[in-house]
Amino acid sequence: MEVILEVKNLSKKFGGFEALKGVNLSVKKGTIHALIGPNGAGKTTLLNIINGLESPTEGEIFFEGKKINHLSVEKRAQLGLGRTFQLLEIFGDLTVLENIKVALFAKSSWGLLKSFFLGKSFNPFERELEKEAFSLLQIVGLSHKALELAKNLPAGEQKLLEICRALALKPKLLLLDEPAAGLNTRETKELGLILTQIKKNLDVTILIVEHDMELVMRISDVITVLNFGEVLSEGTPLQIQKDSKVIKAYLGEEL
Amino acid sequence: MKNFLNPYLGSFFLCSALILIGILSGDPYLMTVLTFAGLNALSALSLSLLMGLAGQISLGHNGFYGLGAYLSAIFFLHLKIPVILSILLSAGIASLFSIFLAIPALRLKGHYLAVATLAFGEIVYLLLNEWGPGGPSGFGNIPRISLGSFVLSSSQAYLILIWSLFFIFFVFSLNLSKSTYGKTLKALHNSEIALKTLGINLFTLKLKIFALSAFITALSGALYAHYVTFLSPATFSVFYSILILMMVMIGGLHNLWGAILGALFITFLPEILRVFKEYDILIYGTILTLGLLFFRKGLVYPFERLIYGSYSGSKKSQ
Numbered sequence: 099m100e101v102i103l104e105v106k107n108l109s110k111k112f113g114g115f116e117a118l119k120g121v122n123l124s125v126k127k128g129t130i131h132a133l134i135g136p137n138g139a140g141k142t143t144l145l146n147i148i149n150g151l152e153s154p155t156e157g158e159i160f161f162e163g164k165k166i167n168h169l170s171v172e173k174r175a176q177l178g179l180g181r182t183f184q185l186l187e188i189f190g191d192l193t194v195l196e197n198i199k200v201a202l203f204a205k206s207s208w209g210l211l212k213s214f215f216l217g218k219s220f221n222p223f224e225r226e227l228e229k230e231a232f233s234l235l236q237i238v239g240l241s242h243k244a245l246e247l248a249k250n251l252p253a254g255e256q257k258l259l260e261i262c263r264a265l266a267l268k269p270k271l272l273l274l275d276e277p278a279a280g281l282n283t284r285e286t287k288e289l290g291l292i293l294t295q296i297k298k299n300l301d302v303t304i305l306i307v308e309h310d311m312e313l314v315m316r317i318s319d320v321i322t323v324l325n326f327g328e329v330l331s332e333g334t335p336l337q338i339q340k341d342s343k344v345i346k347a348y349l350g351e352e353l
Numbered sequence: 354m355k356n357f358l359n360p361y362l363g364s365f366f367l368c369s370a371l372i373l374i375g376i377l378s379g380d381p382y383l384m385t386v387l388t389f390a391g392l393n394a395l396s397a398l399s400l401s402l403l404m405g406l407a408g409q410i411s412l413g414h415n416g417f418y419g420l421g422a423y424l425s426a427i428f429f430l431h432l433k434i435p436v437i438l439s440i441l442l443s444a445g446i447a448s449l450f451s452i453f454l455a456i457p458a459l460r461l462k463g464h465y466l467a468v469a470t471l472a473f474g475e476i477v478y479l480l481l482n483e484w485g486p487g488g489p490s491g492f493g494n495i496p497r498i499s500l501g502s503f504v505l506s507s508s509q510a511y512l513i514l515i516w517s518l519f520f521i522f523f524v525f526s527l528n529l530s531k532s533t534y535g536k537t538l539k540a541l542h543n544s545e546i547a548l549k550t551l552g553i554n555l556f557t558l559k560l561k562i563f564a565l566s567a568f569i570t571a572l573s574g575a576l577y578a579h580y581v582t583f584l585s586p587a588t589f590s591v592f593y594s595i596l597i598l599m600m601v602m603i604g605g606l607h608n609l610w611g612a613i614l615g616a617l618f619i620t621f622l623p624e625i626l627r628v629f630k631e632y633d634i635l636i637y638g639t640i641l642t643l644g645l646l647f648f649r650k651g652l653v654y655p656f657e658r659l660i661y662g663s664y665s666g667s668k669k670s671q
Protein backbone atom coordinates (compact mmCIF):
# COMPACT_ATOMS: atom_id res chain seq x y z
CA MET A 99 0.00 0.00 0.00
CA GLU A 100 1.04 3.52 -0.80
CA VAL A 101 2.45 5.64 2.03
CA ILE A 102 0.79 9.05 2.38
CA LEU A 103 2.69 10.43 5.36
CA GLU A 104 6.21 9.59 6.39
CA VAL A 105 7.91 10.99 9.47
CA LYS A 106 11.62 10.29 9.74
CA ASN A 107 13.73 10.53 12.85
CA LEU A 108 11.69 13.38 14.33
CA SER A 109 12.85 15.09 17.51
CA LYS A 110 11.43 18.04 19.40
CA LYS A 111 13.01 19.75 22.38
CA PHE A 112 11.26 22.33 24.53
CA GLY A 113 14.25 23.80 26.36
CA GLY A 114 15.72 20.85 28.23
CA PHE A 115 12.65 18.65 27.83
CA GLU A 116 12.66 16.20 24.97
CA ALA A 117 9.03 15.78 23.86
CA LEU A 118 9.87 13.58 20.89
CA LYS A 119 12.98 11.46 20.43
CA GLY A 120 13.74 10.14 16.97
CA VAL A 121 10.17 9.20 16.06
CA ASN A 122 9.59 7.28 12.84
CA LEU A 123 6.05 6.93 11.57
CA SER A 124 4.59 5.93 8.27
CA VAL A 125 0.88 6.20 7.56
CA LYS A 126 -0.52 4.15 4.69
CA LYS A 127 -3.11 5.54 2.36
CA GLY A 128 -6.72 4.60 3.03
CA THR A 129 -6.19 3.54 6.65
CA ILE A 130 -7.25 4.77 10.03
CA HIS A 131 -4.00 5.01 11.93
CA ALA A 132 -4.24 5.58 15.67
CA LEU A 133 -1.65 7.23 17.83
CA ILE A 134 -1.99 6.25 21.48
CA GLY A 135 0.08 6.58 24.61
CA PRO A 136 -0.07 7.90 28.17
CA ASN A 137 -0.49 11.62 28.83
CA GLY A 138 2.60 13.59 27.93
CA ALA A 139 3.83 10.96 25.47
CA GLY A 140 4.11 13.60 22.72
CA LYS A 141 1.06 12.74 20.63
CA THR A 142 -0.33 16.25 20.22
CA THR A 143 3.18 17.63 19.67
CA LEU A 144 3.61 15.15 16.84
CA LEU A 145 0.31 16.26 15.26
CA ASN A 146 1.30 19.91 15.63
CA ILE A 147 4.60 19.26 13.87
CA ILE A 148 2.98 17.30 11.05
CA ASN A 149 0.47 20.08 10.50
CA GLY A 150 3.03 22.87 10.81
CA LEU A 151 1.93 24.62 14.00
CA GLU A 152 5.28 23.70 15.53
CA SER A 153 8.60 23.02 13.87
CA PRO A 154 10.73 20.01 14.74
CA THR A 155 14.18 20.31 16.29
CA GLU A 156 15.34 17.56 13.98
CA GLY A 157 13.92 15.19 11.41
CA GLU A 158 11.92 15.20 8.21
CA ILE A 159 8.24 15.02 7.25
CA PHE A 160 7.13 13.76 3.84
CA PHE A 161 3.58 14.13 2.56
CA GLU A 162 2.85 12.10 -0.57
CA GLY A 163 6.56 11.75 -1.08
CA LYS A 164 7.23 15.50 -0.90
CA LYS A 165 9.20 17.00 1.94
CA ILE A 166 6.99 19.56 3.71
CA ASN A 167 9.20 20.73 6.60
CA HIS A 168 9.52 24.25 5.22
CA LEU A 169 5.82 24.75 4.36
CA SER A 170 3.48 26.95 6.42
CA VAL A 171 0.31 25.66 8.06
CA GLU A 172 -1.79 27.20 5.26
CA LYS A 173 0.30 25.61 2.51
CA ARG A 174 0.11 22.19 4.14
CA ALA A 175 -3.67 22.60 4.43
CA GLN A 176 -3.85 23.43 0.74
CA LEU A 177 -1.89 20.26 -0.03
CA GLY A 178 -4.59 18.25 1.73
CA LEU A 179 -3.73 18.09 5.43
CA GLY A 180 -6.85 18.72 7.52
CA ARG A 181 -7.05 18.70 11.28
CA THR A 182 -9.18 19.15 14.37
CA PHE A 183 -8.16 20.24 17.83
CA GLN A 184 -8.22 18.79 21.30
CA LEU A 185 -9.67 22.04 22.63
CA LEU A 186 -12.34 23.05 20.14
CA GLU A 187 -11.53 25.77 17.65
CA ILE A 188 -14.93 26.26 16.04
CA PHE A 189 -16.23 29.64 14.86
CA GLY A 190 -18.76 30.05 17.67
CA ASP A 191 -20.31 33.31 16.47
CA LEU A 192 -21.13 31.86 13.06
CA THR A 193 -23.91 29.41 12.30
CA VAL A 194 -23.15 25.75 11.72
CA LEU A 195 -23.68 26.21 8.00
CA GLU A 196 -21.45 29.29 7.88
CA ASN A 197 -18.66 27.37 9.62
CA ILE A 198 -18.62 24.94 6.72
CA LYS A 199 -19.05 27.66 4.10
CA VAL A 200 -15.98 29.48 5.41
CA ALA A 201 -13.99 26.27 5.06
CA LEU A 202 -15.25 25.64 1.52
CA PHE A 203 -14.63 29.26 0.65
CA ALA A 204 -10.95 28.84 1.44
CA LYS A 205 -10.59 26.66 -1.65
CA SER A 206 -12.31 29.11 -3.98
CA SER A 207 -10.95 32.15 -5.73
CA TRP A 208 -13.93 34.35 -4.85
CA GLY A 209 -12.38 37.60 -3.65
CA LEU A 210 -13.07 40.62 -1.50
CA LEU A 211 -14.21 42.96 -4.26
CA LYS A 212 -16.69 40.51 -5.76
CA SER A 213 -18.21 39.96 -2.33
CA PHE A 214 -18.29 43.73 -1.81
CA PHE A 215 -19.94 44.70 -5.09
CA LEU A 216 -22.29 41.75 -5.64
CA GLY A 217 -25.19 41.06 -3.31
CA LYS A 218 -25.99 37.54 -2.21
CA SER A 219 -28.92 37.23 -4.59
CA PHE A 220 -26.75 38.13 -7.60
CA ASN A 221 -24.15 35.68 -6.53
CA PRO A 222 -24.52 32.10 -7.80
CA PHE A 223 -21.35 31.12 -5.99
CA GLU A 224 -22.93 31.63 -2.56
CA ARG A 225 -25.76 29.25 -3.42
CA GLU A 226 -23.33 26.60 -4.63
CA LEU A 227 -21.40 26.92 -1.38
CA GLU A 228 -24.62 26.50 0.56
CA LYS A 229 -25.55 23.30 -1.29
CA GLU A 230 -22.12 21.80 -0.85
CA ALA A 231 -22.04 22.76 2.83
CA PHE A 232 -25.42 21.09 3.39
CA SER A 233 -24.30 17.83 1.84
CA LEU A 234 -21.17 17.85 4.02
CA LEU A 235 -23.29 18.45 7.11
CA GLN A 236 -25.38 15.43 6.18
CA ILE A 237 -22.29 13.21 6.40
CA VAL A 238 -21.91 13.99 10.11
CA GLY A 239 -25.67 14.25 10.68
CA LEU A 240 -25.80 17.94 11.53
CA SER A 241 -27.85 19.29 8.63
CA HIS A 242 -30.90 19.82 10.84
CA LYS A 243 -28.88 22.25 12.97
CA ALA A 244 -27.49 24.22 10.03
CA LEU A 245 -28.90 27.59 11.09
CA GLU A 246 -28.00 27.43 14.76
CA LEU A 247 -25.06 29.36 16.15
CA ALA A 248 -22.15 26.98 16.53
CA LYS A 249 -21.52 28.04 20.14
CA ASN A 250 -25.02 26.90 21.11
CA LEU A 251 -24.44 23.27 20.07
CA PRO A 252 -23.69 20.62 22.71
CA ALA A 253 -20.02 19.61 22.94
CA GLY A 254 -20.46 16.37 21.03
CA GLU A 255 -21.98 18.12 18.05
CA GLN A 256 -19.31 20.80 18.13
CA LYS A 257 -16.74 18.02 17.74
CA LEU A 258 -18.61 16.66 14.73
CA LEU A 259 -18.85 20.17 13.31
CA GLU A 260 -15.09 20.54 13.57
CA ILE A 261 -14.55 17.25 11.77
CA CYS A 262 -17.05 18.28 9.10
CA ARG A 263 -15.30 21.61 8.67
CA ALA A 264 -11.98 19.84 8.18
CA LEU A 265 -13.65 17.64 5.55
CA ALA A 266 -14.67 20.74 3.60
CA LEU A 267 -11.00 21.15 2.81
CA LYS A 268 -11.26 17.86 0.89
CA PRO A 269 -8.25 16.58 2.79
CA LYS A 270 -6.25 13.56 1.79
CA LEU A 271 -5.09 13.10 5.36
CA LEU A 272 -7.16 14.09 8.37
CA LEU A 273 -5.44 14.62 11.72
CA LEU A 274 -7.87 14.23 14.61
CA ASP A 275 -6.82 15.19 18.14
CA GLU A 276 -8.95 13.30 20.69
CA PRO A 277 -12.27 13.58 18.89
CA ALA A 278 -14.04 11.36 21.45
CA ALA A 279 -12.96 13.33 24.55
CA GLY A 280 -16.06 14.57 26.34
CA LEU A 281 -18.46 12.40 24.32
CA ASN A 282 -20.81 9.89 25.94
CA THR A 283 -20.88 6.23 24.92
CA ARG A 284 -23.60 6.64 22.33
CA GLU A 285 -21.92 9.66 20.76
CA THR A 286 -18.58 7.83 20.68
CA LYS A 287 -20.19 4.92 18.88
CA GLU A 288 -21.69 7.29 16.31
CA LEU A 289 -18.34 9.00 15.88
CA GLY A 290 -16.73 5.63 15.15
CA LEU A 291 -19.28 4.92 12.44
CA ILE A 292 -18.84 8.36 10.90
CA LEU A 293 -15.05 7.99 10.83
CA THR A 294 -15.19 4.59 9.12
CA GLN A 295 -17.63 6.04 6.60
CA ILE A 296 -15.34 8.98 5.92
CA LYS A 297 -12.47 6.59 5.30
CA LYS A 298 -14.49 4.39 2.94
CA ASN A 299 -16.69 6.84 1.08
CA LEU A 300 -14.52 9.93 0.88
CA ASP A 301 -11.20 8.20 0.45
CA VAL A 302 -9.64 10.07 3.36
CA THR A 303 -6.77 8.68 5.42
CA ILE A 304 -7.12 9.39 9.13
CA LEU A 305 -4.41 9.80 11.76
CA ILE A 306 -6.17 9.89 15.10
CA VAL A 307 -4.89 10.62 18.60
CA GLU A 308 -7.33 9.07 21.05
CA HIS A 309 -7.62 7.88 24.65
CA ASP A 310 -10.84 5.91 24.24
CA MET A 311 -9.35 2.42 23.75
CA GLU A 312 -12.65 0.82 22.83
CA LEU A 313 -13.03 3.24 19.92
CA VAL A 314 -9.38 2.92 18.87
CA MET A 315 -9.50 -0.89 18.85
CA ARG A 316 -12.77 -0.90 16.89
CA ILE A 317 -11.91 1.46 14.05
CA SER A 318 -8.12 1.47 13.59
CA ASP A 319 -6.20 -0.47 10.98
CA VAL A 320 -2.83 0.32 12.52
CA ILE A 321 -1.89 1.59 15.97
CA THR A 322 1.33 3.29 16.98
CA VAL A 323 2.08 3.55 20.69
CA LEU A 324 4.14 6.48 21.91
CA ASN A 325 5.72 6.57 25.35
CA PHE A 326 7.99 9.35 26.66
CA GLY A 327 8.46 10.69 23.15
CA GLU A 328 9.50 7.37 21.63
CA VAL A 329 7.70 4.80 19.53
CA LEU A 330 7.10 1.89 21.86
CA SER A 331 5.27 -0.42 19.52
CA GLU A 332 3.31 -0.55 16.28
CA GLY A 333 0.84 -3.04 14.84
CA THR A 334 -2.78 -4.04 14.33
CA PRO A 335 -5.23 -3.65 17.24
CA LEU A 336 -4.89 -7.34 18.06
CA GLN A 337 -1.09 -7.23 18.13
CA ILE A 338 -1.09 -4.11 20.30
CA GLN A 339 -3.54 -5.58 22.81
CA LYS A 340 -1.22 -8.51 23.35
CA ASP A 341 2.03 -6.54 23.39
CA SER A 342 3.59 -6.87 26.84
CA LYS A 343 5.57 -3.61 26.50
CA VAL A 344 2.37 -1.69 25.85
CA ILE A 345 0.52 -3.29 28.76
CA LYS A 346 3.44 -2.39 31.01
CA ALA A 347 3.49 1.25 29.86
CA TYR A 348 -0.23 1.61 30.39
CA LEU A 349 -0.78 -0.39 33.54
CA GLY A 350 2.57 -0.29 35.31
CA GLU A 351 5.30 -2.80 36.22
CA GLU A 352 3.19 -5.17 38.33
CA LEU A 353 1.64 -6.93 35.38
CA MET B 354 -43.54 45.74 7.27
CA LYS B 355 -41.20 42.84 6.52
CA ASN B 356 -39.72 44.63 3.52
CA PHE B 357 -39.20 47.73 5.56
CA LEU B 358 -37.01 45.70 7.91
CA ASN B 359 -34.80 44.58 5.06
CA PRO B 360 -31.47 46.32 5.75
CA TYR B 361 -31.06 47.39 2.12
CA LEU B 362 -34.48 49.04 1.96
CA GLY B 363 -34.13 50.31 5.49
CA SER B 364 -30.89 52.12 4.72
CA PHE B 365 -32.44 53.51 1.53
CA PHE B 366 -35.32 54.98 3.52
CA LEU B 367 -33.03 56.37 6.21
CA CYS B 368 -30.63 58.05 3.75
CA SER B 369 -33.52 59.44 1.72
CA ALA B 370 -35.21 60.71 4.86
CA LEU B 371 -32.05 62.52 5.98
CA ILE B 372 -31.70 64.15 2.55
CA LEU B 373 -35.37 65.16 2.53
CA ILE B 374 -35.30 66.57 6.07
CA GLY B 375 -32.29 68.69 5.12
CA ILE B 376 -33.75 70.00 1.88
CA LEU B 377 -37.30 70.56 3.14
CA SER B 378 -36.03 72.45 6.18
CA GLY B 379 -34.29 74.91 3.83
CA ASP B 380 -31.96 75.57 6.75
CA PRO B 381 -28.34 75.87 5.48
CA TYR B 382 -26.97 75.17 8.97
CA LEU B 383 -28.91 71.91 9.30
CA MET B 384 -27.85 70.89 5.78
CA THR B 385 -24.20 71.51 6.61
CA VAL B 386 -24.35 69.46 9.80
CA LEU B 387 -26.15 66.66 7.96
CA THR B 388 -23.53 66.69 5.21
CA PHE B 389 -20.73 66.45 7.78
CA ALA B 390 -22.62 63.64 9.44
CA GLY B 391 -22.66 61.85 6.07
CA LEU B 392 -18.90 62.25 5.63
CA ASN B 393 -18.34 61.02 9.17
CA ALA B 394 -20.70 58.11 8.58
CA LEU B 395 -18.67 57.07 5.53
CA SER B 396 -15.43 57.09 7.55
CA ALA B 397 -17.13 55.33 10.46
CA LEU B 398 -18.44 52.70 8.05
CA SER B 399 -14.92 52.00 6.84
CA LEU B 400 -13.74 51.60 10.43
CA SER B 401 -16.72 49.39 11.22
CA LEU B 402 -15.68 47.05 8.38
CA LEU B 403 -12.14 46.89 9.73
CA MET B 404 -12.87 46.72 13.46
CA GLY B 405 -16.36 45.33 13.77
CA LEU B 406 -16.19 42.78 10.99
CA ALA B 407 -12.52 41.83 10.86
CA GLY B 408 -11.56 42.70 14.43
CA GLN B 409 -8.48 44.74 13.48
CA ILE B 410 -8.04 48.05 15.25
CA SER B 411 -6.77 51.24 13.62
CA LEU B 412 -6.06 54.60 15.21
CA GLY B 413 -4.41 55.86 12.03
CA HIS B 414 -7.44 56.50 9.87
CA ASN B 415 -6.90 60.24 10.25
CA GLY B 416 -3.82 59.60 8.08
CA PHE B 417 -5.90 58.12 5.25
CA TYR B 418 -8.54 60.82 5.65
CA GLY B 419 -5.81 63.48 5.37
CA LEU B 420 -4.05 61.80 2.46
CA GLY B 421 -7.32 61.56 0.56
CA ALA B 422 -8.15 65.22 1.15
CA TYR B 423 -4.71 66.71 0.47
CA LEU B 424 -3.85 64.50 -2.51
CA SER B 425 -7.15 65.13 -4.24
CA ALA B 426 -6.85 68.91 -3.78
CA ILE B 427 -3.22 68.94 -4.92
CA PHE B 428 -3.88 66.69 -7.92
CA PHE B 429 -6.51 69.08 -9.13
CA LEU B 430 -4.69 72.34 -8.37
CA HIS B 431 -1.29 71.33 -9.69
CA LEU B 432 -1.86 68.56 -12.20
CA LYS B 433 -5.24 69.81 -13.48
CA ILE B 434 -6.79 66.36 -13.26
CA PRO B 435 -10.63 66.41 -13.38
CA VAL B 436 -12.05 66.47 -9.85
CA ILE B 437 -13.82 63.13 -9.99
CA LEU B 438 -10.66 61.42 -11.22
CA SER B 439 -8.51 63.15 -8.64
CA ILE B 440 -10.85 61.98 -5.87
CA LEU B 441 -10.63 58.37 -7.02
CA LEU B 442 -6.90 58.60 -7.64
CA SER B 443 -6.19 60.03 -4.19
CA ALA B 444 -8.29 57.34 -2.52
CA GLY B 445 -6.39 54.73 -4.54
CA ILE B 446 -3.03 56.13 -3.52
CA ALA B 447 -4.05 56.34 0.14
CA SER B 448 -5.09 52.72 -0.14
CA LEU B 449 -1.63 51.88 -1.49
CA PHE B 450 -0.10 53.66 1.50
CA SER B 451 -2.28 51.54 3.74
CA ILE B 452 -0.70 48.44 2.22
CA PHE B 453 2.80 49.75 2.97
CA LEU B 454 1.67 50.40 6.53
CA ALA B 455 -0.14 47.09 6.86
CA ILE B 456 2.73 44.89 5.71
CA PRO B 457 4.68 45.45 8.92
CA ALA B 458 1.78 46.53 11.16
CA LEU B 459 -0.66 43.66 10.58
CA ARG B 460 1.85 41.23 12.01
CA LEU B 461 0.94 42.90 15.29
CA LYS B 462 -2.27 42.45 17.24
CA GLY B 463 -4.45 44.43 19.63
CA HIS B 464 -2.66 47.24 21.47
CA TYR B 465 0.46 46.90 19.37
CA LEU B 466 -1.47 47.28 16.13
CA ALA B 467 -3.25 50.29 17.64
CA VAL B 468 0.05 51.98 18.48
CA ALA B 469 1.59 51.22 15.07
CA THR B 470 -1.38 52.72 13.23
CA LEU B 471 -1.46 55.64 15.65
CA ALA B 472 2.15 56.39 14.72
CA PHE B 473 1.27 56.30 11.02
CA GLY B 474 -1.57 58.79 11.50
CA GLU B 475 0.71 61.05 13.49
CA ILE B 476 3.41 60.91 10.78
CA VAL B 477 0.92 61.93 8.10
CA TYR B 478 -0.29 64.75 10.35
CA LEU B 479 3.28 66.02 10.87
CA LEU B 480 4.07 65.75 7.15
CA LEU B 481 0.96 67.76 6.26
CA ASN B 482 2.17 70.42 8.69
CA GLU B 483 5.67 70.49 7.23
CA TRP B 484 5.15 69.90 3.55
CA GLY B 485 1.46 70.54 2.94
CA PRO B 486 0.63 73.72 0.97
CA GLY B 487 0.38 76.59 3.45
CA GLY B 488 1.96 74.54 6.25
CA PRO B 489 0.05 74.60 9.54
CA SER B 490 -2.31 77.33 8.34
CA GLY B 491 -3.44 75.34 5.33
CA PHE B 492 -4.70 76.44 1.94
CA GLY B 493 -7.94 77.27 0.16
CA ASN B 494 -9.43 77.74 -3.30
CA ILE B 495 -9.98 74.04 -3.74
CA PRO B 496 -12.56 73.65 -6.51
CA ARG B 497 -16.00 72.20 -6.03
CA ILE B 498 -16.87 68.86 -7.56
CA SER B 499 -17.75 69.17 -11.23
CA LEU B 500 -18.48 67.00 -14.22
CA GLY B 501 -17.59 68.84 -17.44
CA SER B 502 -19.17 72.25 -17.12
CA PHE B 503 -21.68 71.13 -14.49
CA VAL B 504 -20.50 72.29 -11.08
CA LEU B 505 -21.96 71.08 -7.81
CA SER B 506 -22.19 74.22 -5.73
CA SER B 507 -25.34 74.30 -3.57
CA SER B 508 -25.60 72.83 -0.08
CA GLN B 509 -28.50 70.72 -1.31
CA ALA B 510 -26.33 69.14 -4.00
CA TYR B 511 -23.64 68.10 -1.50
CA LEU B 512 -26.19 66.79 0.95
CA ILE B 513 -27.64 64.59 -1.79
CA LEU B 514 -24.24 63.53 -3.14
CA ILE B 515 -22.70 62.56 0.19
CA TRP B 516 -25.68 60.61 1.53
CA SER B 517 -26.20 58.88 -1.83
CA LEU B 518 -22.57 57.82 -1.86
CA PHE B 519 -22.89 56.69 1.72
CA PHE B 520 -25.94 54.64 0.78
CA ILE B 521 -24.04 52.97 -2.08
CA PHE B 522 -21.10 52.08 0.14
CA PHE B 523 -23.43 50.91 2.87
CA VAL B 524 -25.09 48.52 0.41
CA PHE B 525 -21.68 47.19 -0.66
CA SER B 526 -20.67 46.78 2.96
CA LEU B 527 -23.89 44.90 3.72
CA ASN B 528 -23.08 42.63 0.75
CA LEU B 529 -19.67 41.95 2.19
CA SER B 530 -20.84 41.33 5.74
CA LYS B 531 -23.48 38.86 4.53
CA SER B 532 -21.13 37.05 2.16
CA THR B 533 -18.97 34.09 3.07
CA TYR B 534 -15.97 36.40 2.72
CA GLY B 535 -17.51 38.54 5.46
CA LYS B 536 -18.10 35.46 7.62
CA THR B 537 -14.46 34.51 7.12
CA LEU B 538 -13.45 37.94 8.43
CA LYS B 539 -15.82 37.47 11.38
CA ALA B 540 -14.26 34.07 12.04
CA LEU B 541 -10.98 35.92 12.78
CA HIS B 542 -12.54 36.86 16.16
CA ASN B 543 -13.10 33.21 17.07
CA SER B 544 -10.05 31.29 15.91
CA GLU B 545 -7.13 32.39 13.79
CA ILE B 546 -5.55 28.95 14.15
CA ALA B 547 -8.60 27.22 12.69
CA LEU B 548 -8.57 29.57 9.69
CA LYS B 549 -4.92 28.73 9.10
CA THR B 550 -5.55 25.01 9.22
CA LEU B 551 -8.25 25.54 6.61
CA GLY B 552 -5.57 26.89 4.29
CA ILE B 553 -6.54 30.56 4.57
CA ASN B 554 -3.72 33.08 4.41
CA LEU B 555 -4.56 35.37 7.34
CA PHE B 556 -2.13 38.04 6.30
CA THR B 557 -3.65 38.71 2.89
CA LEU B 558 -7.13 38.41 4.38
CA LYS B 559 -6.35 41.23 6.82
CA LEU B 560 -4.35 43.21 4.29
CA LYS B 561 -7.22 43.39 1.80
CA ILE B 562 -9.83 44.56 4.28
CA PHE B 563 -7.35 47.12 5.62
CA ALA B 564 -6.76 48.52 2.13
CA LEU B 565 -10.51 48.64 1.43
CA SER B 566 -11.15 50.42 4.70
CA ALA B 567 -8.39 52.96 3.95
CA PHE B 568 -9.83 53.54 0.48
CA ILE B 569 -13.27 54.42 1.84
CA THR B 570 -11.87 56.76 4.51
CA ALA B 571 -9.64 58.48 1.95
CA LEU B 572 -12.64 58.87 -0.35
CA SER B 573 -14.48 60.53 2.49
CA GLY B 574 -11.46 62.82 3.03
CA ALA B 575 -11.33 63.77 -0.66
CA LEU B 576 -15.05 64.61 -0.66
CA TYR B 577 -14.47 66.70 2.44
CA ALA B 578 -11.76 68.69 0.63
CA HIS B 579 -13.99 69.55 -2.31
CA TYR B 580 -16.96 70.29 -0.10
CA VAL B 581 -15.22 72.61 2.36
CA THR B 582 -12.75 73.96 -0.27
CA PHE B 583 -10.26 74.81 2.47
CA LEU B 584 -7.81 72.42 4.18
CA SER B 585 -5.59 72.74 7.20
CA PRO B 586 -3.70 69.94 8.98
CA ALA B 587 -5.60 70.44 12.26
CA THR B 588 -8.61 68.60 10.79
CA PHE B 589 -6.46 65.52 10.28
CA SER B 590 -4.93 65.05 13.71
CA VAL B 591 -5.36 61.83 15.66
CA PHE B 592 -8.49 63.36 17.14
CA TYR B 593 -10.30 62.43 13.93
CA SER B 594 -9.41 58.76 14.35
CA ILE B 595 -10.67 58.86 17.90
CA LEU B 596 -13.83 60.63 16.77
CA ILE B 597 -14.77 57.92 14.26
CA LEU B 598 -13.72 55.25 16.75
CA MET B 599 -16.19 56.79 19.23
CA MET B 600 -18.84 56.75 16.51
CA VAL B 601 -18.55 53.04 15.82
CA MET B 602 -18.33 52.20 19.51
CA ILE B 603 -21.26 54.37 20.58
CA GLY B 604 -23.24 53.19 17.57
CA GLY B 605 -22.43 49.52 18.03
CA LEU B 606 -19.32 47.77 16.80
CA HIS B 607 -20.92 44.45 15.87
CA ASN B 608 -23.38 45.89 13.36
CA LEU B 609 -22.78 48.13 10.33
CA TRP B 610 -25.85 50.16 11.30
CA GLY B 611 -23.86 51.31 14.30
CA ALA B 612 -21.75 53.44 11.95
CA ILE B 613 -24.75 55.51 10.79
CA LEU B 614 -26.31 55.85 14.24
CA GLY B 615 -23.00 56.69 15.88
CA ALA B 616 -22.05 59.22 13.19
CA LEU B 617 -25.41 61.00 13.43
CA PHE B 618 -25.33 61.00 17.24
CA ILE B 619 -21.76 62.23 17.64
CA THR B 620 -22.01 64.81 14.85
CA PHE B 621 -25.22 66.31 16.21
CA LEU B 622 -24.42 66.05 19.92
CA PRO B 623 -22.06 69.07 20.14
CA GLU B 624 -24.50 71.13 18.07
CA ILE B 625 -27.34 70.33 20.44
CA LEU B 626 -25.17 70.94 23.49
CA ARG B 627 -24.41 74.51 22.41
CA VAL B 628 -27.28 75.72 24.57
CA PHE B 629 -25.13 74.85 27.59
CA LYS B 630 -22.52 77.40 26.47
CA GLU B 631 -19.12 76.85 28.13
CA TYR B 632 -20.26 73.65 29.89
CA ASP B 633 -20.94 71.86 26.61
CA ILE B 634 -17.67 69.93 26.44
CA LEU B 635 -18.18 68.70 30.02
CA ILE B 636 -21.63 67.37 29.23
CA TYR B 637 -20.39 65.95 25.92
CA GLY B 638 -17.70 63.97 27.69
CA THR B 639 -20.10 62.78 30.39
CA ILE B 640 -22.63 61.54 27.84
CA LEU B 641 -20.00 59.64 25.85
CA THR B 642 -18.48 58.06 28.96
CA LEU B 643 -21.87 56.97 30.26
CA GLY B 644 -22.73 55.69 26.80
CA LEU B 645 -19.64 53.49 26.68
CA LEU B 646 -20.24 52.28 30.24
CA PHE B 647 -23.93 51.43 30.02
CA PHE B 648 -24.61 50.83 26.34
CA ARG B 649 -21.82 48.41 25.50
CA LYS B 650 -23.75 47.04 22.55
CA GLY B 651 -24.32 50.50 21.19
CA LEU B 652 -27.25 52.57 20.04
CA VAL B 653 -28.06 49.87 17.53
CA TYR B 654 -28.90 47.31 20.20
CA PRO B 655 -32.40 48.54 21.19
CA PHE B 656 -33.34 48.50 17.49
CA GLU B 657 -32.02 44.96 17.11
CA ARG B 658 -34.12 43.85 20.05
CA LEU B 659 -37.15 45.55 18.61
CA ILE B 660 -36.71 43.96 15.19
CA TYR B 661 -35.28 40.51 15.88
CA GLY B 662 -36.43 39.78 19.41
CA SER B 663 -34.38 39.70 22.57
CA TYR B 664 -31.60 37.21 22.01
CA SER B 665 -30.96 36.62 18.33
CA GLY B 666 -30.10 40.18 17.38
CA SER B 667 -26.40 39.74 16.86
CA LYS B 668 -26.98 36.53 14.91
CA LYS B 669 -29.17 37.99 12.21
CA SER B 670 -28.00 41.54 12.06
CA GLN B 671 -24.78 41.15 10.11
